Amino acid sequence: MAAAADLPDGLVLDGELVVWAGEGMSFEALQQRAAAGHLSAPILAQELPAHLIVFDVPQVGGQEVLQAPYAERRARLEQLFTDHDLHAPWALCPETEDPERAQEWLTSWTRVPGVEGLIIRGTEQRYLRGARALYKVRRRDSTEAIIGGITWDAGPAADAHPGPLRRHRPAARGRAQHAAAPDRRAGAGRAPAVGGAGARVGGRALHGVVGGRGHRWTWSWSSRV
Incomplete structure (x- = not known):
């Protein structure tokens, strides 16, 4: 909550909250942080710091930008990180339009525990609330059974x-x-x-x-x- 002081008023960010533990992202550590009481929360915040990986901005300056194309929202997001010098625990999700670079990311970054793959979206795409409008490419397919x-x-x-x-x-x-x-x-x-x-x-x-x-x-x- 203290990190929110770095952000301007009227801003809404869309991202994923993660906890880095050891050499990868730990969902168990994230659950531990979420379930912490008022006594243990400050201690866990030091031992298991959380980060928000930001990949979209639905609202800026109190005004919704849901109908703006994604390319415009991305430009606003990058400018936000530059203007306010945002750093950890804030992280801007990397992006590329180069297929070869994306393939390299899919191969190398997914070696890190917790990183499943890539998200693909169109530059003209609007922000669709409550809809799965993104295409996720996983490096590995898995089937779960009891x-x-x-x-x-x-x-x-x-x-x-x-x-x-x-x-x-x-x-x-x-x-x-x-x-x-x-x-x-x-x-x-x-x-x-x-x-x-x-x-x-x-x-x-x-x-x-x-x-x-x-x-x-x-x-x-x-x-x-």
Whole structure:
């Protein structure tokens, strides 16, 4: 908030708040700053300083410039940084019209943790509120999934009398570790232990349901491209 004193009145900036930690941007550190109380906030501000990477200016001097083409808004933004000698925690997002330079940025800058790629927009483009009017080019495509599994100890009459849930081991890269055939891969995650009556009740409730018709779990995939 103290850095806002460097800005003129009637100004609205559009950008992204980031926290630099180590050799990259840390979303976890940003969440930590956002959740800080009034006692810890000043301490974290010193330990985990935040920066605002600015890439647009919807309002200048109390007047909206939403209908002005992006090239004009960018010129105003650059002039603002020059006139007021803005520096950290303010950062003007770099920009280029050179495809070769953009390709070099996409290759080299995305090695930094937290930098995903480039944003492309037209020089004549107006500022569209509430709309995704920008084209984002990521260096890497990723798919996120939550995968769960249930196992239980089955005896000869398991179809009629399913056994209790088997003592779990950490899930590793989509495969389950079993006590009889352990491997050395790092665990990706694990659930709380289930034992005793809970294991027996869970085994009966899930038997014949998991993996078949009437599956009680909801599956959801999220792909970012």
